[in-house]
Amino acid sequence: MKLRGDARDVYKRIRGMIEREIKLEEAKKFLDRIEPTSDKLEILRRQEYFKKSFSSVKEELEDFLLKVKPIKFRREFLDDRVLIVSEDEVEEAEKLNLCIVSTEPIEGYDIVLSTIGYGIEVELKPYEIAPELYVKPLWENRGVLEALANVFPNGVSRKILERLNELEDVFKRLKTLENLEERIRELEIELNRKIEEKLEDFKLTLSGRELVEFIRALRSGDIEVVLSKFSALNDEILDEIKKTEEELSKELGIDVEVFPRDYPIEVPPEVVESLRKSVERELKLELYLKSREVLEDILPYLPKLKEEIEKAYELEFIIALKRFSKGFTFPKIEEGGIGFVKGKNLFIENPQPVSYFVGKAREPFAGVKGSRVVILTGANSGGKTSLLELMLQIVVLAHMGLPVPAENAWVDVLNEVFFFKKKRSSYGAGAFEGSLKGIVRSLRGKGKKLILIDEFEAITEPGAAVKILAELLKVGISKGFYIVIVSHLGEDLMKELPEARVDGIEASGLDENLNLIVDRQPKFGIIGRSTPELILERLARKGRGEERDILLKVLRKLKK
Numbered sequence: 001m002k003l004r005g006d007a008r009d010v011y012k013r014i015r016g017m018i019e020r021e022i023k024l025e026e027a028k029k030f031l032d033r034i035e036p037t038s039d040k041l042e043i044l045r046r047q048e049y050f051k052k053s054f055s056s057v058k059e060e061l062e063d064f065l066l067k068v069k070p071i072k073f074r075r076e077f078l079d080d081r082v083l084i085v086s087e088d089e090v091e092e093a094e095k096l097n098l099c100i101v102s103t104e105p106i107e108g109y110d111i112v113l114s115t116i117g118y119g120i121e122v123e124l125k126p127y128e129i130a131p132e133l134y135v136k137p138l139w140e141n142r143g144v145l146e147a148l149a150n151v152f153p154n155g156v157s158r159k160i161l162e163r164l165n166e167l168e169d170v171f172k173r174l175k176t177l178e179n180l181e182e183r184i185r186e187l188e189i190e191l192n193r194k195i196e197e198k199l200e201d202f203k204l205t206l207s208g209r210e211l212v213e214f215i216r217a218l219r220s221g222d223i224e225v226v227l228s229k230f231s232a233l234n235d236e237i238l239d240e241i242k243k244t245e246e247e248l249s250k251e252l253g254i255d256v257e258v259f260p261r262d263y264p265i266e267v268p269p270e271v272v273e274s275l276r277k278s279v280e281r282e283l284k285l286e287l288y289l290k291s292r293e294v295l296e297d298i299l300p301y302l303p304k305l306k307e308e309i310e311k312a313y314e315l316e317f318i319i320a321l322k323r324f325s326k327g328f329t330f331p332k333i334e335e336g337g338i339g340f341v342k343g344k345n346l347f348i349e350n351p352q353p354v355s356y357f358v359g360k361a362r363e364p365f366a367g368v369k370g371s372r373v374v375i376l377t378g379a380n381s382g383g384k385t386s387l388l389e390l391m392l393q394i395v396v397l398a399h400m401g402l403p404v405p406a407e408n409a410w411v412d413v414l415n416e417v418f419f420f421k422k423k424r425s426s427y428g429a430g431a432f433e434g435s436l437k438g439i440v441r442s443l444r445g446k447g448k449k450l451i452l453i454d455e456f457e458a459i460t461e462p463g464a465a466v467k468i469l470a471e472l473l474k475v476g477i478s479k480g481f482y483i484v485i486v487s488h489l490g491e492d493l494m495k496e497l498p499e500a501r502v503d504g505i506e507a508s509g510l511d512e513n514l515n516l517i518v519d520r521q522p523k524f525g526i527i528g529r530s531t532p533e534l535i536l537e538r539l540a541r542k543g544r545g546e547e548r549d550i551l552l553k554v555l556r557k558l559k560k
């Protein structure tokens, strides 16, 4: 369906309102799939789809859905491995662009892969050469998988998670390795603190004889004897060092001996570095082998996982739409008219519900004159523009296949919708020419159209306006277009266009603050009076003295 004039703005505003309900960026793309369409079957198909999904979707899943995000598998060049292949495989292997390829064994790589028996046997498949490129993103996105597993309990995410758990140990060790320097410094501080305590507490008790021996040994430089007196302390310190090393060995999964047996303990940076290198080599190999093993089971699940992620976005979209359209109804898609009962303007806070229609009269409007051209008249600020806007909102939503803000609604499928809003700042010949052009353009050609015009005569003198409008509307009538036009010239237009219906929005009285009480619901078939007596009454009740007497006199005359 084509949106012309200000109709596009109304559509954009509605779209914006829906978009604000969608919390997942990736779910917003679904809005593009429900642009207004003139294809009746497509509208009905969308209605069916939304009806079904609104009733089946579980809103309480939204917390999980919001944790879903894309899992990206990036192709990277891994420089920790070499792939040794035969001459005739070189081209194919290099095309994979995953690691260095050679026909001869080369030194200096942590992982050596080969199709010809020089290392770990592989086929020329990315998931055999670099299984980590699949497994790592999955591991890093366990939160996403967990959320998906809650949304789709029988889906593949749970199964993938179960297999990934087998990698927990190696990933944990890799994490320790990443922070090895820090970890060693931490252990070092702790160790030195413990040794310090031991030194504080250590007391050397010697008998007189032992003291004489001790001094003699010191004099003669017999270090063995001197040290033997401290052996208990030394053993305790050694114990602490060993305990700490065991702890680190466990964390890395490899036996390490890094702490010097000297106090204070300080591991030289080069020792840390060489430890890191050797552990890294082992862990990389282990990760490669485990990843390959796990991936064998996971790989067939990946297409399904992608589908689950997409489905999760779609569910978030559905939940957002359902929230947006709370209390709305699906319109009937039928020929002959556009109408609604107790419609609520989306752009107004706490709007008074309004019922209105153009085209054929149908329940609950039986008895009201049905007409494809309607002239809407009435009190200033009565809600005429808002009513056109509401009709447009309902038409747009209906053509998107969505429910509309009304208790009941019916909409004919249209090819084009025009909305000419009153331009508050337009006057003069230029503005008149512009508006005229727009309206004439809307009347051109064929097709099913709804044309909404907000106060055309505001920009020309009343006498000419009636003639111009009447002629234009006649063209519209002859072509069977739906037209709703706001006009203060209801009476004159009625004479020129007996087939049109004229409705009016009226003020019904004054409230306690002497403001006009407007009934937003148009009255069918009557011209909406501009209620001068209410204005007079207001002035009279506010006025004093002679002024008030004058106003009351006029008012009495008017009411006769």
Ligand SMILES: Nc1ncnc2c1ncn2[C@@H]1O[C@H](COP(=O)(O)OP(=O)(O)OP(=O)(O)O)[C@@H](O)[C@H]1O
Pocket (backbone or CB within 6 Å): 345, 348, 350, 351, 352, 353, 354, 379, 380, 381, 382, 383, 384, 385, 386, 387, 520
């Ligand atoms: N159904 C409604 N419920 C509550 N408020 C409404 C409703 N319709 C319109 N209004 C409010 O009334 C005010 C005037 O509305 P609107 O501009 O549509 O009137 P109008 O008749 O087109 O005015 P004008 O005489 O200036 O052309 C606006 O502030 C609008 O928000």
